[in-house]
Amino acid sequence: MTRAILLVLLSHWRMHRLQLVTLLTGIALATGLWSAVQAINAEARASYARASDQLALGQFDEIRDPAGSISLSRYVDLRRAGWQVAAVLDGSIRIEGQTVRVMGIDMVSAPALPAVTQTEQSATPPEPADILTAPGRLLVSPDLAPVFEGLDGYPPVIVSTALPPSFVLTDIGVAESLLDRSGQISRLIVLPEQPLDIPSLGDVAPGLIRTSPASQLDTAQLTDSFHLNLSAFGLLSFAVGLFIVHGTVGLAFSHRRGMIRTLRALGVAMPHLVRIILFELVTLALVGGVLGLVLGFFIAGALLPDVAATLRGLYGAPVDGQLSLRPAWALAGLLMAIGGTLAASVHALWRLSEMPLLAGPGVQAWRGSATSWRITAVTGVTMIAGGGICFAMFGGLLAGFVMLAGLLTGAALLLPLVLSLLLAALSRRANGPVAQWVWADMWSQLPGLSLAMMALLLALAANIGVGTMVSSFRLTFTGWLDQRLVSELYITAGDDAQGQLISEWLAPKTDAILPIRSVELPHETGPLFLYGVVDDPTYSEHWPLIARSPEAWARVHNDRAVLINEQLARRANLWPGDVLTLPPDHTLPIVGVYSDYGNPTGQAIVAMPVLDSIVPKVPTRRFGIRVDPSVATDLAQTLRDRFGLPTSAVVQQSAMKAQSLAIFDKTFVVTSALNVLTLGVAGFAILTSLLTLWTQRLPQVAPIWALGQTRAQLARLELVRSVLLAGLTAVLALPLGLLLAWVLLAVINVQAFGWRLPMHLFPADWLRLFLLTMLAAAVAAALPALRLLRLPPADLLKVFANER
Amino acid sequence: MLLTLDHVRKSYPGGRPVLNDVSLSLDAGQTLALTGESGSGKSTLLHVAAALDGFDGGEVTLKGSPLSPLDDAGRAELRRNSLSLVFQQFNLIPSLTVAQNLALHARLADRYDPDWVAHLADRLGLTELVDRYPEHLSGGQQQRVAIGRAMASKPALLLADEPTGNLDETASAVVLDLMLGLVAETGAALLLVTHSMDIAARLDRRAHLSGGKIT
Amino acid sequence: MNVRALLVFLVFPLSAFAQGYAGLGTSAEGFSTPKPGYEFQFPQDHGPHPDYRIEWWYLTANLQGADGQDYGIQWTLFRSALKPFESDGWQSPQLWMGHAAVTTPDNHYFSERLSRGGIGQAGVQADPFDAWIDDWHMRGDGLDHLALAASGTEFSYDLTLTASGPLVFHGDRGYSVKSADGQASHYYSQPFYTVEGVLRLPTGDVAVTGQGWLDREWSSQPLSEDQSGWDWFSLSFDSGQKLMAFRLRGERGDFTSATWIEADGKSATLDDGSVQFTPLATHNVADRDVPTRWRVSLPDKGVEVDVNAITPSAWMGTRFEYWEGPVRVSGSHTGQGYLEMTGY
Incomplete structure (x- = not known):
């Protein structure tokens, strides 16, 4: 059965x-x-x-020098004091136009990494002598195998599937020469087993800072908000x-x-x-x-x-x-x-x-009724209110999304009632029988089309909202780049000494040399990068401050005051008037907060002497150079030639901006793609709804036909009806979309990335979207309209014959 | 007795009585025409007899089993296994072919006999049409399929509700002839609801329903 | 990490052979090999010999607390060369491994350290003498006065050692043969240390005194292919006499060798077969049966003694595992000493 x-x-x-x-x-x-x-x-x-x-x-504590790299002798000092630490040298190299991360570890004392274990358990394990002594071996991720193939001047390569993409793992001795950083150590891994009675870190190696895994930057946490989006x-x-x-x-x-x-x-x-x-x-x-x-x-x-x-x-x-x-x-x-x-x-x-x-x-008919619309509308209002209350009570990114979901679904549920009221009003005001019939007919069709219109409303609102967010962000970001990247040239020297030479050589040729000196310090909110700046009007004229005390820049240079970025301000809830506490026991008054888009970490700016007093002897390898823009290109080339700097070490402002914008645009490729797809789905929903309504259309259309309208006119009216309904929905979607954009900019972004963005309006985009919607609705209605056009009159007659 | 209605009473939700103490019986192989005015309750009586609808008082007994204790599933089983129905609206499955429609009830009742169904198709003049869909058939042809579907399960009782109500005269005559012929051939009992005295005259017995009572 | 597991094979070529490693043949490519008649030069020869494949500074001591409680300590620095030279920086081919242990009657604490040469984290210099890895050290002016320190997660010790006798050279004036095939090492000892200092244990600090024994040995020739392990004894009798004796267990038969040391440091080498070793009882530790009671007979010197491990569970669970612990001697002679057993 x-x-x-x-x-x-x-x-x-x-x-x-x-x-x-x-x-x-x-x-x-x-x-x-x-x-x-x-x-x-x-x-x-x-x-x-x-x-x-x-x-x-994230498994071990780490020791770093906030001023830069750790010398080999400090490593040996720690070891000879009993500290069980393993040396790591991190860096990156450019090979065949590709940036490759290099991690050099002390293979003798570092904890076993999967790639090493995998290599040594392979059928033909390398000899320890090959790994530890020149030329050494490079363990590379599979994607790099073809890159290294046929390249001379590198140690032999062993491919390991247990490595992240574009990654080279090797012994620290090999990494030193690969990165040209002999005698340098980036960080020390604190091994889990330490002997009894080791002296304190401060006694053995003053200035080094130990951080627990929790305060190290965790990629998964960092990117959570992106994935939630x-x-x-x-x-x-x-x-x-x-x-x-x-x-x-x-x-x-x-x-x-x-x-x-x-x-x-x-x-x-x-x-x-x-x-x-x-x-x-x-x-x-x-x-x-x-x-x-x-x-x-x-x-x-x-x-x-x-x-x-x-x-x-x-x-x-x-x-x-x-x-x-x-x-x-x-x-x-x-x-x-x-x-x-x-x-x-x-x-x-x-x-x-x-x-x-x-x-x-x-x-x-599969339809709602006026009563059920009212019930849905009440549900909608409840959802909107519920989302708002949820956010007000709990806050945070997830609650922000709950609020968004409530707003969107609630608005969608309100739509049928709003549309029906609108159509009823329009129908009452219509002149002429056909116009009246069109409005009334739309009203009567609403139950069948309301679901498709809800889908359309959501898709349109999302488009407007996300579009506004992205465009506002881009506009703000571009302006911010202009403010922030004012130097004509950015130079990275090979080391402190070369930096010194370059700045001496440049001094008479430029308007200003702005050294960029930074250290990484631990902070309760995660790693914090502290920058030192010299007293130069470039900063006070251009730096984008979103909150400030009076005389902020003067106080930075005269009162040991500090400026912090928006991320740090929001994360730690620190604003002008508060103080920033830095290890070991520095408290600096905060006099300003600056926007710092695209940076996941906290940042602060102090006067150069203050930086030196907090962390002495920070090397200066990076400089911003103010020169006449017309000579910048020539000067860049002269610098490269004279000091043997690689192309990437002397970057012009325009290139830097282009690079930043390229990264920015990539960030939102996915968002826009999803947006377009969602709109496509909504268009499809309209098509299916119209097609499904088709079976019920004949009894409604037949009387009008009998009253003397041609099938062509009726087909045209079909199109008009669909386009009008979509148009009305699009008009209603605009405020919803703008509300969505505001929530995204003022709530979601703050929660997700730590910055709040000003909202800009883009009416041209709306118009384009509006026309696109009408087009989609017309296309969706075309098939039923075509059917109507080709309908044999006998079928229309049947309606009367079969009337029961 | 194959079917007995014993003092059956039924009212519409508003309280208006439709069947008022109706008693009726039908022996195996007998044919009975139930006539009455529009709204006299004759369709309701047929629905009650077919276990399609419930009743408020009295008892309906089919093949010796009373219907009142049965739940929905029990009544469905009874409909499937003990009787067949022919409706005024044909009620064919539009997405099944004539052949599939013919076999449907027999398959549901697990009594499908391909030879018998082929014979029915032949008797009903449907052999040429077995691969068509109902929408391509005339009303008369559709009703012949419906009769074939009903007889395919070799029911002891056939209940027909105005089977010619939607057909023109010629088609009506053909359909009626075929139905009565098949009933006679299989020895099934027939309860036929009609408003036509001419049709009623062709059956063994007649009962007239008026004001909710058999007169 | 496995690099280190492999290093261990280099430091302990024996175990490498036991596991079928044929690559480290006796013909050591580019490495110097021990020669009979080698003239030791001191203090230079207290320092490392990077052109030899393996080398160690191996100190054991039998100690007693104020209450007469027995303790043992081990301090060992192994050097293993990947290539027969030393160079500065991370890419030095010289690798260093330290083992330290404290044995109490109930417990055995041990620790291990690894390093490479060239960066200063580990090494040995002859004059003034200093052998170190991380915070462990054995240093002094020559070998006569040494300061010794090591630490682990559960213990540490600080000891001073004073030699009261001369160096003793094993085999033929320090050329010690290890198999019938002629594999050999340069081998000398300082068995006459008196020791004092403090052990830091989970139960508290213990002041100790006792006797220590330092072995110095280097070679490039591992043992014969058939040899699977050794049993090595350093015994100090209450008479003042001492005995170093070892047995290399091989499929083709055991190879034994011994040095009899008089109280004044005069020594005599006893050839293969002069000493008999008979396991009397085994102890199950780390899932294997290890002989922790022995009969050692040296008829030439009238020695017939029972050697008993004070702590049968003195297992070195390091990357290369072996048994090493203090022993008590009874029988024809009484005394104490150290026992090392590998390949079980």
């Missing part, structure tokens, strides 16, 4: 192939976009975890996709009411039928889910390289551009597909199961 019932149910899809395609597409789109985002996130997170395992990051967009796409599923399932079920009733008359019990329908839905969800996974895999594959580039550029997080298929991801995607499909179908299924056996036959 079950088989016979299933065959009957499935025969429906053979008859209504478009419905099947729509349903599967809806499930596939929802699952696909969501899964794509999840795949990207999972890949990135896996990369962080792998890198941090592979490099034993992506997830939120994934969820939005999923929701929009589910609108399609909801609409299609509702329609399919209303089409099948007659079939269901007949089956029941023929002796099939309702619970049995519901079980089989559930099975059918799950099967369809699985098919759509698998399609979605394939789709998601390709979308993720296409987007991942950009995401990887962003994460590397913005956070220095090592992310592989290669996507791998993870069973957990596929399983989660399928569960989302099934869960989403069932959630979108539960209403339809419930109505079906409540359907009386003997009600009159015929297709009943």
Whole structure:
């Protein structure tokens, strides 16, 4: 019996192939976009975890010199005092135009890294002598194997899959010469076992600072907000996709009411039928889910390289551009597909199961009613309020997203009521019978179209909101770059001595030389970079302060005052008037807060003498040079030639800006891609809704036709109706989108990145989006309109013949 | 007795009585026409007899089993296994072919006999149409499929509600002839609801429903 | 890390052979090999010989607390050369490994250190004498007066050593043969130290006094291929006489050698077969059965003694594992000493 019932149910899809395609597409789109985002996130997170395992990051305390590198003799001093520490030299080299991270560890005393273990457990382990003595060996990540192939002048290469991408691991002795940093150590890993009674760090090596793993910069934490952003967009796409599923399932079920009733008359019990329908839905969800996974895999594959580039550029997080298929991801995607499909179908299924056996036959419209709109509207208002209350109570990024979700879904739920009130008002004010009919007809069509319009509203609002956010950010960022990057040239010297030589040589040739000297200090909010500046009007004229005490710059130079970046200000809640405490016991009054976009860490600026008093003998290798812009290019080349500096060590302002903007733009490639896809899904939702309404159209259109309108006129009115409805929705989406943008700029960004951005308005973008929406609506309505145009008059006549 | 209605009472939700102490019985192989005005409750009586609808008082007994103790699932099983229905609206499954529609009830009841169904198709003049879908058939053809679907499970009782109500005269005659012929051939009992005295005259017995009572 | 596991094979070529490493053949490429008739030069020869593959400064001491409680300490610095020279910086081919231990009757504390040469983290200099790795050191003016220190996560010690006798040269004037095939090392000892100082233990500080024994040995030739381990005894009898004796266990038969040392430091080498070693009882430690009670017979000198481990669980669970601990001697002669056993 079950088989016979299933065959009957499935025969429906053979008859209504478009419905099947729509349903599967809806499930596939929802699952696909969501899964794509999840795949990207999972890949990135896996990369962080792998890198941090592979490099034993975050497992050990570390010792650093805030003034720069640690000398070999200090390492030996510590060792001979009993401190069990392992030396590490970090750096990067450019090979074949690619930046490669190099980590040199003392292979004799460092804890076992997976790559080393893997290499030594291989079939042909290298001799210790080969690894430890010249020329040494480079363990490289697989992506680098072809890069090193055929290159002379490097030690032999051993490929290890247990390394992050673009990474070279080698003995510290080899790294020294590879990085040309003989005798330098970047950091010391404090090994877990220490002997009894070792003297304190301050006694053996004053000036060195020990940090626990917790206060080291953790990539996963740093990038959490970025991934949460992506997830939120994934969820939005999923929701929009589910609108399609909801609409299609509702329609399919209303089409099948007659079939269901007949089956029941023929002796099939309702619970049995519901079980089989559930099975059918799950099967369809699985098919759509698998399609979605394939789709998601390709979308993720296409987007991942950009995401990887962003994460590397913005956070220095090592992310592989290669996507791998993870069973957990596929399983989660399928569960989302099934869960989403069932959630979108539960209403339809419930109505079906409540359907009386003997009600009159015929297709009943899948529609809400004025009362149910009011109920949805009240639900909507409740959700908006709930989201707001949640944020007010808990705060934080997650609560921010809950508020956003509440705002968006709430607004979507309010839409049918708002549209119906609007249409009713317009219909009352319309002149002429056709115009009146058009408004009234739109009003009557609203129940069938409201879901599609809700999807459209969400997609449009998201587009406007995110677009406004990104564009505002870009505008602010560009302005900020102009303020911040004022020097015409930026120079990085090989060492302190060369820096000295260069600045002496440059002094008579330039307007100003601005040394850039910084140290990394631990702070309760994480690592903090302290910069020293000289007294030069360049800073006071250009530095972008968002909060300041009077005479801020004068106080920096005269009163040991400090300026901090916005990230630090918001994280530690420090503002002008507060004090910044730095180790060991410096307290500096804060006189200003400056914006510092794109920087994940805390930063502070003091006068150069103050920096020297906090951490003496910080080498100066970087300089900003103020010169006449017209001579900058020549001077850059002269500098390179005279001091043998690599191209990358002398950078012109314009190149630096271009580089920064390129990183910025990459950051939002994914966001815009998801935006466009979401809008596409919404357009598809309109199309499916119009197509599903088609079956109910004839009885409504036939009387108008009979009253003397041609089919061409009716077809045109079909188009107009769709475009008008979409237009109304787009108009309503504008304030919602701007509200969304404001939340993103003033709430989400502050929580996620630590900076608040001014909001700019971009009416031209809105206009473009508005036209795009109308176009999408017209295209979606074109197919039904074309059908109407080609409809044989006999079919319209049938309406009257069959009227019951 | 195959089917007995014993003092059956039923009211609409508003309280208006539809069936008021109706008693009726039908023996195996008998045919009975139930006539009455529009709204006289004859369709309701058929629904009650077919276990499609409940009743407020009295008892309906089918093949010796009383219906009142049965729940939804029990009544569904009864409909599936003990009787067949023909409706005025045909109620074919639009997405199934004629052949699939013909076999549907028999398959649901697990009594599908391909030879018998082929024979039915032949008797009903549907052999050429088995691969078509209902929407491509005339009303008469659709009702013939519905009759075939009902007879395919070899029911002891056939309940038909205005089977010719949506058909023109010629088609009506054909459909009625075929239905009565098949009922006679299989020895099934028939309860037929109609407003036409001409049709009623062709059956073994007649009952007239008026004001909720058999007169 | 495995680099270090491999280093251990270099430091202990024996175990490398035991595991089938044939690469380190007796014909040591570019390394010097011990020669009979070598003339020791001091203080230079107290220092390292980077052109030899392996070398050690190996000190053990039997100590007693004020309450007569027995203690033992070990301080060892191994040198292993990847290549037969020394160079400055991280890429020095000289590798150093330190082992230190304190043995009490109930416990055995040990620690291990690794370093490479060339950067100053570990090394040995002959004059003034200084051998060190990290915070461990053995230093003094010549070998007659030494300050000795080491530390681990649970212990540390600070001791002073004073020699009361001359250096003793094993084998043929310091040329010590290790197998019938002729593998050999340069080997001398200072077995006449009196020791005093403080042990720092989890139970508290203990002031100790006692006797110490330093072994100096270098070679480039590991043992014969069939040899799987050794049992090495350094015994100090209450009579003032001392005995160094070892047995190298081989498939082709054991190879034994011994040095009899009179109280005044005069010594005599006893050839293969002169000493008999008979395990009397074993103790299960680190999942293996190790003989911790021995009968040692040296009929030539009238020695017939039982050697008993004070702490049978004195297992060195370092990267290369072995047994090393203090012993008590009874029988024809009484006394104390140290026992080292490898390859179990």
